[in-house]
Amino acid sequence: MIGPKLVGKNDVALVPMTLEHFKLHGPWMLQPEVGRFWGPRFGDVSPESAEKRYKEFADSKTSFNWSIAYKDEPVGFTGIFDIDWVRRDGESGIFIGRHDLYGRGIASEAIRLRTDFAWRELRLHRVHNWIAHANRGSRRANEKAGYTQMGLFRRSFFRSGEWYDEWLGEAYPHTFPDQH
Amino acid sequence: MALGGTIRGKKTTLRLPIEADLDAYNRWVADMRVRRAHRVWHEPAMPATWKERFNEIAKDKQNVLWSIEAEGRLVGFALGHLWTMGNGFDVNHLVIDPDEWRKGYGFDAALALHRYVFDYLDLRLVTFELRADNAAALKIVTKLGHTEFAHGHEVDYRDGAYVDEIKLRMDKETWQERWSAEREYPPLAADATR
Numbered sequence: 001m002i003g004p005k006l007v008g009k010n011d012v013a014l015v016p017m018t019l020e021h022f023k024l025h026g027p028w029m030l031q032p033e034v035g036r037f038w039g040p041r042f043g044d045v046s047p048e049s050a051e052k053r054y055k056e057f058a059d060s061k062t063s064f065n066w067s068i069a070y071k072d073e074p075v076g077f078t079g080i081f082d083i084d085w086v087r088r089d090g091e092s093g094i095f096i097g098r099h100d101l102y103g104r105g106i107a108s109e110a111i112r113l114r115t116d117f118a119w120r121e122l123r124l125h126r127v128h129n130w131i132a133h134a135n136r137g138s139r140r141a142n143e144k145a146g147y148t149q150m151g152l153f154r155r156s157f158f159r160s161g162e163w164y165d166e167w168l169g170e171a172y173p174h175t176f177p178d179q180h
Numbered sequence: 181m182a183l184g185g186t187i188r189g190k191k192t193t194l195r196l197p198i199e200a201d202l203d204a205y206n207r208w209v210a211d212m213r214v215r216r217a218h219r220v221w222h223e224p225a226m227p228a229t230w231k232e233r234f235n236e237i238a239k240d241k242q243n244v245l246w247s248i249e250a251e252g253r254l255v256g257f258a259l260g261h262l263w264t265m266g267n268g269f270d271v272n273h274l275v276i277d278p279d280e281w282r283k284g285y286g287f288d289a290a291l292a293l294h295r296y297v298f299d300y301l302d303l304r305l306v307t308f309e310l311r312a313d314n315a316a317a318l319k320i321v322t323k324l325g326h327t328e329f330a331h332g333h334e335v336d337y338r339d340g341a342y343v344d345e346i347k348l349r350m351d352k353e354t355w356q357e358r359w360s361a362e363r364e365y366p367p368l369a370a371d372a373t374r
Contacts, residue, residue: 040265087337125342126334151330151347157265168330168347 002058003066003079006117012109014066014078014117021067021074022054023047028076028097037132037164064122068096068110075101078110080118080127088125090118094138108141115145119173126172132156133165146175183238184246184258189292192285194246194258201247202230204254204277213278216338217314221259221273248276248289255280258293267304269297274317287320291362294324298355300364305351311336312344325354 006014026045028034035041057065057079065079076096083090092114096107118124131138133152147169155163187194208214210224222233237245242264248256256276260269271293276286297303308326310317326348334342 087335087342089335125337126332128332128335150332151328153329153347153349168332170332172334 001060001064003064003114003117006066006113008109008113010105010109011071012106012113013069014110014113015069015074017054017057017065017067017077019051019054021077022057023050024074024097025077025095026050029095031097031099033099033102034095034097036159037135037138063090064117066110066114068094068106070098070101070104070106075106076110078114080114080122080124083122083124088123090124090127092118092127092129094141102137107138108144111141111145115171115176119176126170128168128170131167131169133167139167139169142169142171144177145171146177147171148175182240182242182244184244187246187292187296189288191283191288192248192250192255192292194248194289194292194296197234197245197247197257199231199234201254201257202227202234205257206230208256208275208277211278214275217311217317218273218275219336221257221275243272246293248285250280250283250285250288253280255285256289258289260293260297268307269301269303269305270307270309272309281316286316287323290320290324291359294350294355295359295362295364298352298359299362303352305349307347307349310346310348312346318346321348321350324350325358326350 002016003014005016026043029039029043030041030045032041057063062083063079063081066077067074068076068078075098076094078094080090080092094107094110096102115127118127129142129147130153131142133139148171149167150170151168153166153168156166157164183196184194185196206224209220209222214220237243242262244260244262246258247254248258257273258271259273260271262269274286274290294306297306308321310321328346329349330347332345332347335345336343
């Protein structure tokens with residue numbers, strides 16, 4: 001499914017993902033700055049593939065997908081995936097494609113909006129994720145929205161001469177900061 | 181594409197699944213004993229739906245399905261996921277017919293599957309996700325050499341309550357320390373490459 005528009009603070013909003021937005025995903029993910037903590041930096045980035053994947057996202061009954069807008073421009077994507085409607089659990093993810101905008105709190109606000117939606121609109125019980133342990137910015141952004149560490153997957157991937165661990169987080173309605 | 185071939189254990193054999201196995205798969209995922217212990221691969225369904233699922237998994241490039249036999253009978257199935265980058269393997273389902281529990285089939289099939297992953301495919305690690313109250317499965321993977329790397333709280337829902345989930349992993353180094361005598365093939369003869 002495509003998520004509804006959620007307006008946040010500091011010019012950040014989650015907006016319904018469009019095909020035009022999604023076509024930016026391929027070029028963004030091939031940038032070394034964006035791919036430091038995930039991805040192989042290759043893949044099928046053809047327009048046909050983007051259209052097919054977009055349709056899969058839109059048709060999915062087990063995911064919610066948004067574009068992240070900053071000052072009304074698409075700058076990344078976020079979503080909740082593989083939602084199990086019995087367990088009421090899903091896996092969350094975020095991707096800021098515009099690396100020139102890192103450090104402005106865009107991810108923190110996007111995660112706050114997404115997590116609030118999970119509790120207040122979807123009535124989920126839990127969301128969880130995997131984040132590169134060295135990606136402090138992403139980890140902190142998730143912690144601010146109530147994610148806590150449930151584990152550490154050591155030596156997950158090897159890059160530039162070092163092993164990278166992954167931080168496993170989980171969040172619940174009762175861990176979300178009360179902002180209402 | 182991703183139906184598994186023969187892997188021989190001492191009591192069990194993982195072998196190529198066939199359509200005739202699907203009726204038993206359906207019966208197992210409908211059995212509440214199985215459902216209390218594990219997440220199910222698919223919900224119970226009509227034979228035609230199972231055939232579609234079978235055709236899909238056969239074409240899947242990352243997921244591998246095996247049927248498990250013991251004493252000439254079908255006693256279970258295993259389903260694993262090969263990581264996209266090809267160096268790890270998640271065992272997503274290892275189901276033994278509940279009428280065949282406590283005969284050592286689960287451990288034997290798991291050991292054979294690990295031997296295949298480490299000694300044949302040369303992968304780096306294997307992972308499991310198990311319900312925290314599934315003592316039998318936890319005993320099997322701990323005996324193999326798995327260690328916990330994450331503990332999810334209130335992850336699965338069954339029998340009117342949530343249950344925690346334990347994530348475990350076993351690395352190739354552990355396999356080599358504990359199970360170095362387990363090999364897919366005997367050592368090459370001294371003159372094999374002459």
